[in-house]
Amino acid sequence: MDSPLLQVTDLTMRFGGLTAVNALSFEARRGEITSVIGPNGAGKTTVFNCITGFYRPTSGDIALTHPDGAAFRLQILPGHRIARRARVARTFQNIRLFAGMTVLENLLVAQHNALMPNVASGLLAVFGLGGHRAAEAVAIDRARGWLDRINLLPRADDPAGALPYGDQRRLEIARAMCTAPVLLCLDEPAAGLNPRESDALAELLKTIQADGCSVLLIEHDMGVVMRISDHIVVLDHGSRISDGDPAHVRADPSVIAAYLGEGDEDDPDVPLAAVPDGSLAAAS
Amino acid sequence: MSATNVAPTGTDDPGSRQLLRRISKSVAGGNPFADAALSALVAFGLFAALIGLRTDSGPVGLVLTPRPWALAGWVGAVFLVRLLVLLWRQRTRPAQAYAENRRLAEGLAHLSRLLAPALLLLALALPSFADRSYLDLGVLVLTYVMLGWGLNVVVGLAGLLDLGYVAFYAVGAYTYAIFSTQFGLGFWTCLPLAGALAALWGVMLGFPVLRLRGDYLAIVTLAFGEIIRILLINWASLTGGPNGISGIPRPTLFGLRFDASGGPDTFAGYFGLEYSPTQRAVFLYYVILALALLTNWFTLRLRRVALGRAWEALREDEIACRSLGINVTATKLTAFAIGATFGGFAGAFFATRAAFVSPESFTFIESAIVLAVVVLGGLGSQFGVVLSALVMIGGLEMLRNALSELASGGYLGPLGALVPDPGQYRMLIFGLALVVVMVLRPRGLVSGRTPSVALGRRREISAELVAEGRG
Known part of the structure; x- marks a missing residue:
C-alpha cells in the first residue's frame, strides 16, 4: 500500500x-x-x-x-x-501525566474507551454488569505489558508525579501507546x-x-x-x-x-x- | 547605604525611622517578641477606633465613650496569640512539620478504615438509645452527609467547583412536593422522579458551563442556584411562591402510614403497637441513612470503574484526557448529572421530613455549607465528608446547646454579665475553628487519595501530588 x-x-x-x-x-x-x-x-x-x-x-x-x-x-x-x-496519540512537550494517580491508573485511563464504550456501559459497570471486570483484566494486562517494557513494573502503584523525570517521559509514551494508536x-x-x-x-x-x-x-x-x-x-x-x-x-x-x-x-x-x-x- | 543617599521619605524624623529599621531588623531576624510587638502595634492601629471608642446615644446625637480596657484586652490578646504561634513554630522546623503532617495523614487514613465501620454501627444503633432530639440531629447530619457525598462527585472527583448545588436539592424537594400534593403520588414513586429531574437539571446546567473553568465556573453555578430559587419564588401558580407548599405527605413503610389514627393501615395499628411520634422519627432516620449509604456505595463503586477514573483524570489534567480520546463533554455531564441525582434524592427526603418546602430553605448559604463540608473533609474523601458533617453540623448544634447551658447554669460567673447570650458567639467560634483546621490541614481533614486499582498493596497518595481541579 x-x-x-x-x-x-x-x-x-x-x-x-x-x-x-x-x-x-x-x-x-x-x-x-x-x-x-x-x-x-x-x-x-x-x-x-x-x-x-x-x-x-x-x-x-x-x-x-x-x-x-x-x-x-x-x-x-x-x-x-x-x-x-x-x-492518533500524542505526548506533550511539558509532561502531562495525571500526577496524583498511580502509574497503573495512568495507563488504565488511557484505555478508557475500551473499558467504557459509552456512558450507559460506564454506569452498568457500577453494578458489575456489562463485562467491565473482564475488560479491566485485559486492560491491566496490557498496562502490565507496557510497564514491563519501560521497566516501571516495580513502581506500578506509585503516584506518577513521584517518578523521576526520565521515567515520567517514558510513562507518557507508554500511556499514549495504550490507546492503541x-x-x-x-x-x-x-x-x-x-x-x-x-x-x-x-x-x-x-x-x-x-x-x-x-x-x-x-x-x-x-x-x-x-x-x-x-x-x-x-x-x-x-x-x-x-x-x-x-x-x-x-x-x-x-x-x-x-x-x-x-x-x-x-x-x-x-x-x-x-x-x-x-x-x-x-x-x- | 552611602552617605549621599537621600532619605526616601523626607518628612520622617530620623528617630522614628531608626526605630522602625531596628524593629524590622529584629522581626526579620526571627525575634518572636519583636514580631508579636509589631502585631500588637498593628492591632492597636486597627482597634483604636473600632474597639477603643463606642458611640452611645446621648442627649444630643451620639457621644463617644472611650473603652481603654477593652482595647488593651484585645491588643494584649493579639500580642499573646502571636507570641504563642511563633514560639510553637520555632519548636518545629518546616521539614519536621512536613513529616509530622505526612504521618498524621497516613494515621488518619488508617484510622478511617477502623473508624468507618464503628461509625456505621453507631449510626445503625443510634435510634435504640438516643432520645428524640439526638435523632433529629442525626437526621440533619445525615442529610448533610448525603449532600456532601453527592457534591463530592462533582467537586472532589471531577474537580468542577459547583457553588449552586442547592439548586438540585430544591429541584428534588419541589418535585416531591408538587407531585405528591397535585397528583397524589407517594414518596417512593417520587424518589426516582426527583433524582431524574435533578439529573436533567444537572445536564442543563452542565451544557452551558462546559467551556468554563475554575472561578468562572463557580460564578455561573452560583448564578444557577439563584435562578432556581428565584424561579421558585416567582412561579407562584406551581410552587406557591414565597409561601411554599405545605401539607406534603409523609413517607410510608410498604403502604403503612405513621399516624395516630390507629387503623390497620398505620404502622402502629398493623403491628398492634401503641402509637408514638418517635416511630416516625426512627423511620425517617433509617430512610436517610439508607439513602446516604446508597450514595456512598454508588460513589465508591464509581471510583473503581472507568467512569470514576476518567473523572479523576479530568481533575488532574483535562488536556491530557482529550489527547487520550476521552470525551470530556460527556464525562463532565455525567458528573453533573450523578451529583445532581443524589442532591435530588436528598431534596425529596427533605420535603417529606419537613412536610413543607419554601424557597427560603434553598438559599446560597446551604450550598456554601455543603461545599464547606466537602472542602473541610478533604476533596474526594468519603470518610472526610462524614467527619466534617459531624463536626460542622452536629458540632455546631452541640455548641449552641452547650453555650446556652453555660449561660443558664451560671457557670460563667462574672463573665456572664459581659456575655449575656453566649449562643450568639457560636458562629464566631465555629468560623475560628474552621480557620484553624484549614491552617493546620490545608487539604482538609482527610487529605490524600487512595488509588482505585493496584497490582500490589494500595498505598495512600499524599495530597501534595493530587490536583484540586480547575473546573
Missing part, C-alpha cells in the same frame, strides 16, 4: 496577525519514523497541535489513512475523536534526558516502530533524530525548508543556514554537520 499514513497539504495556521505555519505540506509514511525539526519558534508544536486537534487550522488539509483504508480529515474531527477514531506524535520526548536515557528512548521508539506503529517526532536532540529517523522534515518560520532522509537533510545548505541562523538569535544549535555519526547530542 503506497498511500501515506498522514498527508498534510497546504496547512496554514494564523494567530491574529502572526502566521505560525505557512502553507506547509509534508507526509508521514506508514511504518516510518518521521521527524519534524527546526529552530525554536519554527512552528513545529503548532503543526502538532493542528494534527492532534488542539488547534483548528486556518486552512489546509490533514488527511490520515488507516491501513484498512479508513480515511479521516483531522482538521474537522473533534479533539477526542482524533485519539479515539483516527487513533496507528500514529504516535511525540513532542520533544528527549528534552531534559541525559545521554543514556536518550539512548534508551531511541531504542524504545525503534521497538514501537517495529510493532507497526508509525511515529511523528519533534526533537531538538539531533543525535536521536539522525539515528532513528527514516524521514526528516525541516521547518523554519512556519515553512518547509528541507525534506528527505537524514543524510540529505544534514547536507542541505538551507538547513545549516537556518540552524546557524542569520536572524535566529535565540537558538544557536550546533550545526548538524558537526554530528556526522549522530552520537553527539546537539540540543542544549
Whole structure:
C-alpha cells in the first residue's frame, strides 16, 4: 500500500496577525519514523497541535489513512475523536501525566474507551454488569505489558508525579501507546534526558516502530533524530525548508543556514554537520 | 547605604525611622517578641477606633465613650496569640512539620478504615438509645452527609467547583412536593422522579458551563442556584411562591402510614403497637441513612470503574484526557448529572421530613455549607465528608446547646454579665475553628487519595501530588 499514513497539504495556521505555519505540506509514511525539526519558534508544536486537534487550522488539509483504508480529515474531527477514531496519540512537550494517580491508573485511563464504550456501559459497570471486570483484566494486562517494557513494573502503584523525570517521559509514551494508536506524535520526548536515557528512548521508539506503529517526532536532540529517523522534515518560520532522509537533510545548505541562523538569535544549535555519526547530542 | 543617599521619605524624623529599621531588623531576624510587638502595634492601629471608642446615644446625637480596657484586652490578646504561634513554630522546623503532617495523614487514613465501620454501627444503633432530639440531629447530619457525598462527585472527583448545588436539592424537594400534593403520588414513586429531574437539571446546567473553568465556573453555578430559587419564588401558580407548599405527605413503610389514627393501615395499628411520634422519627432516620449509604456505595463503586477514573483524570489534567480520546463533554455531564441525582434524592427526603418546602430553605448559604463540608473533609474523601458533617453540623448544634447551658447554669460567673447570650458567639467560634483546621490541614481533614486499582498493596497518595481541579 503506497498511500501515506498522514498527508498534510497546504496547512496554514494564523494567530491574529502572526502566521505560525505557512502553507506547509509534508507526509508521514506508514511504518516510518518521521521527524519534524527546526529552530525554536519554527512552528513545529503548532503543526502538532493542528494534527492532534488542539488547534483548528486556518486552512489546509490533514488527511490520515488507516491501513484498512479508513480515511479521516483531522482538521474537522473533534479533539477526542482524533485519539479515539483516527487513533492518533500524542505526548506533550511539558509532561502531562495525571500526577496524583498511580502509574497503573495512568495507563488504565488511557484505555478508557475500551473499558467504557459509552456512558450507559460506564454506569452498568457500577453494578458489575456489562463485562467491565473482564475488560479491566485485559486492560491491566496490557498496562502490565507496557510497564514491563519501560521497566516501571516495580513502581506500578506509585503516584506518577513521584517518578523521576526520565521515567515520567517514558510513562507518557507508554500511556499514549495504550490507546492503541496507528500514529504516535511525540513532542520533544528527549528534552531534559541525559545521554543514556536518550539512548534508551531511541531504542524504545525503534521497538514501537517495529510493532507497526508509525511515529511523528519533534526533537531538538539531533543525535536521536539522525539515528532513528527514516524521514526528516525541516521547518523554519512556519515553512518547509528541507525534506528527505537524514543524510540529505544534514547536507542541505538551507538547513545549516537556518540552524546557524542569520536572524535566529535565540537558538544557536550546533550545526548538524558537526554530528556526522549522530552520537553527539546537539540540543542544549 | 552611602552617605549621599537621600532619605526616601523626607518628612520622617530620623528617630522614628531608626526605630522602625531596628524593629524590622529584629522581626526579620526571627525575634518572636519583636514580631508579636509589631502585631500588637498593628492591632492597636486597627482597634483604636473600632474597639477603643463606642458611640452611645446621648442627649444630643451620639457621644463617644472611650473603652481603654477593652482595647488593651484585645491588643494584649493579639500580642499573646502571636507570641504563642511563633514560639510553637520555632519548636518545629518546616521539614519536621512536613513529616509530622505526612504521618498524621497516613494515621488518619488508617484510622478511617477502623473508624468507618464503628461509625456505621453507631449510626445503625443510634435510634435504640438516643432520645428524640439526638435523632433529629442525626437526621440533619445525615442529610448533610448525603449532600456532601453527592457534591463530592462533582467537586472532589471531577474537580468542577459547583457553588449552586442547592439548586438540585430544591429541584428534588419541589418535585416531591408538587407531585405528591397535585397528583397524589407517594414518596417512593417520587424518589426516582426527583433524582431524574435533578439529573436533567444537572445536564442543563452542565451544557452551558462546559467551556468554563475554575472561578468562572463557580460564578455561573452560583448564578444557577439563584435562578432556581428565584424561579421558585416567582412561579407562584406551581410552587406557591414565597409561601411554599405545605401539607406534603409523609413517607410510608410498604403502604403503612405513621399516624395516630390507629387503623390497620398505620404502622402502629398493623403491628398492634401503641402509637408514638418517635416511630416516625426512627423511620425517617433509617430512610436517610439508607439513602446516604446508597450514595456512598454508588460513589465508591464509581471510583473503581472507568467512569470514576476518567473523572479523576479530568481533575488532574483535562488536556491530557482529550489527547487520550476521552470525551470530556460527556464525562463532565455525567458528573453533573450523578451529583445532581443524589442532591435530588436528598431534596425529596427533605420535603417529606419537613412536610413543607419554601424557597427560603434553598438559599446560597446551604450550598456554601455543603461545599464547606466537602472542602473541610478533604476533596474526594468519603470518610472526610462524614467527619466534617459531624463536626460542622452536629458540632455546631452541640455548641449552641452547650453555650446556652453555660449561660443558664451560671457557670460563667462574672463573665456572664459581659456575655449575656453566649449562643450568639457560636458562629464566631465555629468560623475560628474552621480557620484553624484549614491552617493546620490545608487539604482538609482527610487529605490524600487512595488509588482505585493496584497490582500490589494500595498505598495512600499524599495530597501534595493530587490536583484540586480547575473546573
